[in-house]
Amino acid sequence: xxxxxxxxxxxxxxxxxxxxxxxxxxxxxxxxxxxxxxxxxxxxxxxxxxxxxxxxxxxxxxxxxxxxxxxxxxxxxxxxxxxxxxxxxxxxxxxxxxxxxxxxxxxxxxxxxxxxxxxxxxxxxxxxxxxxxxxxxxxxxxxxxxxxxxxxx
Amino acid sequence: xxxxxxxxxxxxxxxxxxxxxxxxxxxxxxxxxxxxxxxxxxxxxxxxxxxxxxxxxxxxxxxxxxxxxxxxxxxxxxxxxxxxxxxxxxxxxxxxxxxxxxxxxx
Amino acid sequence: xxxxxxxxxxxxxxxxxxxxxxxxxxxxxxxxxxxxxxxxxxxxxxxxxxxxxxxxxxxxxxxxxxxxxxxxxxxxxxxxxxxxxxxxxxxxxxxxxxxxxxxxxxxxxxxxxxxxxxxxxxxxxxxxxxxxxxxxxxxxxxxxxxxxxxxxxxxxxxxxxxxxxxxxxxxxxxxxxxxxxxxxxxxxxxxxxxxxxxxxxxxxxxxxxxxxxxxxxxxxxxxxxxxxxxxxxxxxxxxxxxxxxxxxxxxxxxxxxx
Numbered sequence: 001x002x003x004x005x006x007x008x009x010x011x012x013x014x015x016x017x018x019x020x021x022x023x024x025x026x027x028x029x030x031x032x033x034x035x036x037x038x039x040x041x042x043x044x045x046x047x048x049x050x051x052x053x054x055x056x057x058x059x060x061x062x063x064x065x066x067x068x069x070x071x072x073x074x075x076x077x078x079x080x081x082x083x084x085x086x087x088x089x090x091x092x093x094x095x096x097x098x099x100x101x102x103x104x105x106x107x108x109x110x111x112x113x114x115x116x117x118x119x120x121x122x123x124x125x126x127x128x129x130x131x132x133x134x135x136x137x138x139x140x141x142x143x144x145x146x147x148x149x150x151x152x153x
Numbered sequence: 154x155x156x157x158x159x160x161x162x163x164x165x166x167x168x169x170x171x172x173x174x175x176x177x178x179x180x181x182x183x184x185x186x187x188x189x190x191x192x193x194x195x196x197x198x199x200x201x202x203x204x205x206x207x208x209x210x211x212x213x214x215x216x217x218x219x220x221x222x223x224x225x226x227x228x229x230x231x232x233x234x235x236x237x238x239x240x241x242x243x244x245x246x247x248x249x250x251x252x253x254x255x256x257x258x259x
Numbered sequence: 260x261x262x263x264x265x266x267x268x269x270x271x272x273x274x275x276x277x278x279x280x281x282x283x284x285x286x287x288x289x290x291x292x293x294x295x296x297x298x299x300x301x302x303x304x305x306x307x308x309x310x311x312x313x314x315x316x317x318x319x320x321x322x323x324x325x326x327x328x329x330x331x332x333x334x335x336x337x338x339x340x341x342x343x344x345x346x347x348x349x350x351x352x353x354x355x356x357x358x359x360x361x362x363x364x365x366x367x368x369x370x371x372x373x374x375x376x377x378x379x380x381x382x383x384x385x386x387x388x389x390x391x392x393x394x395x396x397x398x399x400x401x402x403x404x405x406x407x408x409x410x411x412x413x414x415x416x417x418x419x420x421x422x423x424x425x426x427x428x429x430x431x432x433x434x435x436x437x438x439x440x441x442x443x444x445x446x447x448x449x450x451x452x453x454x455x456x457x458x459x460x461x462x463x464x465x466x467x468x469x470x471x472x473x474x475x476x477x478x479x480x481x482x483x484x485x486x487x488x489x490x491x492x493x494x495x496x497x498x499x500x501x502x503x504x505x506x507x508x509x510x511x512x513x514x515x516x517x
Contacts (some may be wrong), residue, residue, distance in 0.1 A: 060298055064448070064517035065463035068221040070298045079231075091217060098184045100219040108211040108231050110170030115227035119183070119219045147447035156316050160307040178313045219338070222466035223310045 021107040032126065033093075033141070040091045040098035041127060045137045050129060055088075055140035057128040066146040075112035075130040075138070085112035087131040094124035117129070120146045155179055157252050159240060164257045165232035173204065173212075174227045175240055177250070183218035192257075199224055199244035206256075207236040232258045277327050290508050291451045294442075299463070303515035311392060311461035311513025313386075314468045318393025321386060328378055329375040332390075339376075343397035345404070351499050353408040360414045360495050364470060381481050382489035388468050392459045395512035402507045403456050411499055418500030421493065427484030448517070454505040455498070457514020468513060471498055 033041070040074075041050065058072040075085045091100035103114050112130065123146050129139045156178040165171050165256075177199070184196025196218065203213035212228045240252045292300060293348070302308050323333045336342045350363040355405075361369065367390050369378035380387035425432045436445070437453035458471040465473075472494050476486035487493040 060296055067466050095219050099217040101214055101216055103214040106211050109229055110231040111229040117221040117225050119221050142275040156313045175309045
């Protein structure tokens, strides 16, 4: 015998959970980096401490196809001989390997902004890290939902 | 020779920061994908991209399999004098390609 | 203007406005471009970012390249920017010599075998796609305008019947998803209306440029049916119906799609 009321409650809970996930990306607090991801970040920084800030990571929260995801990483920092961004790198959580791309900049690269297109195997966390000329490292973490194409070859 | 398309402003003022866009045709085979016979296709990617302004390295990148096919980079340069920009891509199986573009600065 | 001339002008005017009214009133058709995210739309819109432009550049180089010992495309067709305007927009078209419909890729190969005396390019080969993309690109912004040749009516109707026919282990017809259910979500992807105004298209799933026939084969495999061969009669008949179905939508070649 089906309990209609229980079914109804379950349906409403599921709907609420679904809405929660839909709204989730913006406000959900970033969960801790996985061990592997933290390890890859440590390898990049040589063990130096990292701080959140200065870096913004422009990527769609929901991507239509994980094969080609446009990204732009911007570091809010001058680009002068005395003070500049030396490197910008991106790491991922769930692709077959953690590294995505690592860029090296010089003061002649007028602005610390890089755009490219990356592959994402599945819904996961990404970290963008910037190395400044003073030796400090700054990061920004994002969560991305990846949907897959329905009729593939 | 892979097709490469490079775009930057035709002319710039001295000191102006200009955007450069470079796109090259390359499958970027990850080395994680199985072919039709079920065997893993070997990795074949571009591993390094660099931009030199009159011979001096101004921007470079290390690419990994997570960079999409037909790699695209957009970055910025301070136009400090007319000269040549040399773009180099290097990768697996001896892939090496260079394109040179003139930058005109007034 | 003579009285007869005036009568003609009046009739055409009526027809044109009736057509415009009918279209304006009930045209719910939208290019696939409209349902993409802003970032992917930007990838298509900006020629400096559009990966399909790599193939257009290839095609441009091939256009003036002498094929073997014979002439290049440019030798007969001159500047493609002038002579190829609107051409792709009316394909598939009727080939009078072989007496069958052909799509643009087949037409390019017919030029090669008949006029350049070189072998045809394999379907979906980089060179053929390059030439198709380059020629298609010259129609960008123009409305898809199917060829009015009467001989195409019967093949087009065969294509229409294919569109409505359930096929494959999943027993689905194209019409079911793309006429009745566009906008709904299937396996995480939104079902598109299935218009063909951007081919050859850079499909993110392929990470490369491909023809409409490749896309059709994807769909057919998707419903677990045997895909028709490239450049087969079935394929061009379906293409004929699809271009009629998308008639009036602006050509976007090379489009970018998920």
